Amino acid sequence: MAFSRPTLHQLIERIGTDLKTRLGLSGAVLRRSVIGILAHVYAAAVHSLYGYLDTLARQAHPLTAVGRFLDRWASLWKITRKSASVASGVVTLKGTDGSTILSGTILQRDDGLEYKTTKRETITIGFASVSVLAIEGGTKSNAQAGSRLSLISPIEGVQTVAVIDSNGLVNGADIENDTDLRARLIARIQTPPQGGTVEDYRQWALSVPGVTRAFVFENYLGGGTVGVSFVTDNAVSIIPDFSKVAEVRAVVEMNRPLMVDVSVFAPINVGVNFTIRLSPNVNDVQQAVRNELQDLFRRESQPGKTILLSHINEAISIGAGEMDHVLVLPASSIVLAENEIATLGNISWGSIL
Numbered sequence: 001m002a003f004s005r006p007t008l009h010q011l012i013e014r015i016g017t018d019l020k021t022r023l024g025l026s027g028a029v030l031r032r033s034v035i036g037i038l039a040h041v042y043a044a045a046v047h048s049l050y051g052y053l054d055t056l057a058r059q060a061h062p063l064t065a066v067g068r069f070l071d072r073w074a075s076l077w078k079i080t081r082k083s084a085s086v087a088s089g090v091v092t093l094k095g096t097d098g099s100t101i102l103s104g105t106i107l108q109r110d111d112g113l114e115y116k117t118t119k120r121e122t123i124t125i126g127f128a129s130v131s132v133l134a135i136e137g138g139t140k141s142n143a144q145a146g147s148r149l150s151l152i153s154p155i156e157g158v159q160t161v162a163v164i165d166s167n168g169l170v171n172g173a174d175i176e177n178d179t180d181l182r183a184r185l186i187a188r189i190q191t192p193p194q195g196g197t198v199e200d201y202r203q204w205a206l207s208v209p210g211v212t213r214a215f216v217f218e219n220y221l222g223g224g225t226v227g228v229s230f231v232t233d234n235a236v237s238i239i240p241d242f243s244k245v246a247e248v249r250a251v252v253e254m255n256r257p258l259m260v261d262v263s264v265f266a267p268i269n270v271g272v273n274f275t276i277r278l279s280p281n282v283n284d285v286q287q288a289v290r291n292e293l294q295d296l297f298r299r300e301s302q303p304g305k306t307i308l309l310s311h312i313n314e315a316i317s318i319g320a321g322e323m324d325h326v327l328v329l330p331a332s333s334i335v336l337a338e339n340e341i342a343t344l345g346n347i348s349w350g351s352i353l
Helices: 008-022 034-058 067-075 178-190 198-206 242-255 283-300 309-317
Strands: 088-095 106-108 114-117 127-134 148-151 158-164 213-218 225-231 261-265 268-279 324-329 340-351
Touching (some): 008 034, 198 213, 198 242, 268 283, 283 309, 283 340, 309 324
Parallel strands (some): 225 261, 268 340
Antiparallel strands (some): 088 158, 106 114, 114 127, 148 158, 213 225, 268 324
């Protein structure tokens, strides 16, 4: 029989009835009577104990376990929670030629997040391109191109402000949440390793911090070859950069069968622009439709697949507050090649006349 936690009201009634019965009393239990007060006090204490039992009951199965209990379940299958990763990239510092920026120099963002330089650089022709690494991990450590960092301690001959280059600071990822860890654990239990199946390659790629979706292609370049592509949905760009591709390739190479040739690559971004006539054409409904389209792309945008036009219209229709719409663009289903993935581009809004 499944564990069922009684409510506080049920406990008050049970304890009050039990006290009344054992004391040989009859009639209703008054709220401010001694029995009524004792029933409320005991019920409050017991209710907390039931809460603890309820929590323990949920940890007894990986489908409902959370936190460190879920980590323990995952460890039985040698799965570990993906740790947070830090953002990295290049910034430009200007100054007097010959001035030196030492490795470990600290720079700070306007919100207080700190970064450190990873190697010694010297100002040449008025500037230096310096590699930096966030000190604290997570998606918050990512930063857009053109953003500014400031030196915490002045350096003689070097301007205080650094500008992030065109690639931005990328690859910062949050620690894996319970939902994603549970999904990987369930996939591992239901589809155990079989020496290099499609699911094996997918799970190897997903084990890398920041990777949220992975796609595997059998016979990608002919017999005995496999293609692996992936995206990083929670990063500044879902298209992984060279360093993240190299990280995934290293994990796959470490686990793959000896006689298989594996190609690991980032998909080509296909931005899909929309023109939508909406009713009512107001900000709240626009945002609701945008959120639904974003969710659709995350579910159905995969290399080599098609996002059906009917599914696009459905996503717009279920946006909260939408009464009617006309989808002008795209005019047909979105067909993707095996090296492409679609992302939501710009949306032009209009009203239904």
